[in-house]
Amino acid sequence: MKIYKLLFLLPFFLIVGNAAAQVTDYELGSSLFNRYTQQTGLFDLSDPNAVNIKVAVWGFVRYPGKYIVPSYTTVSDLLSYAGGPSDAAELEELKLYRVYEDGKQELINVNFSDIMWNDKLNSKFNRAPNLEAGDILVVTGSPRLYTRDQVTLWVTILSALISLSILVLNIVRN
Secondary structure (H helix, E strand, O other), X not given: XXXXXXXXHHHHXXXXXXXXXOOOOEEEOOOOOOXXXXXXXXXXXXXXXXXXXXXXXXXXXXXXEEEEEEOOOOHHHHHHHOOOEOOOEEEEEEEEEEEOXXXXXXXXXXXXXXXXXXXXXXXXXXXXXXXXXXXXXXXXXXXXXXXXXXXXXXXXXXXXXXXXXXXXXXXXXX
């Protein structure tokens, strides 16, 4: 009977133990429980045999959020993990925010062509930085209105005006 009580309490101890764990930007190996990507904003793509870091991707990508990735991950890999840039992204202006342990902050502007042709660039002028723990990659852009969006907007306005005019006519007749 006692074994059933222990089995019943085991999930509780696992949850409390994970909640009380210290949050860091580094992980050794990966968790045995979170091996699949979830649509929750936290994506675990860690390698069990490597040092893993926590980074974030925000802006005009398909899956923005926080990622747990191996330390050897490149910026282009991270963009791929995030589902790639959306059609409204401006790939000439990727921004990498980095905060150092002493509180110093750095903003690194990255061009997507520098990332794609990183091996062809002269090592002296390498513009594609390596990712570090706690980095935030921001893919800038601006929303674009396509013809379909403009037609939808005008049809919505027109239908609202027609409904309002029918309402006014019904009130005036009565």
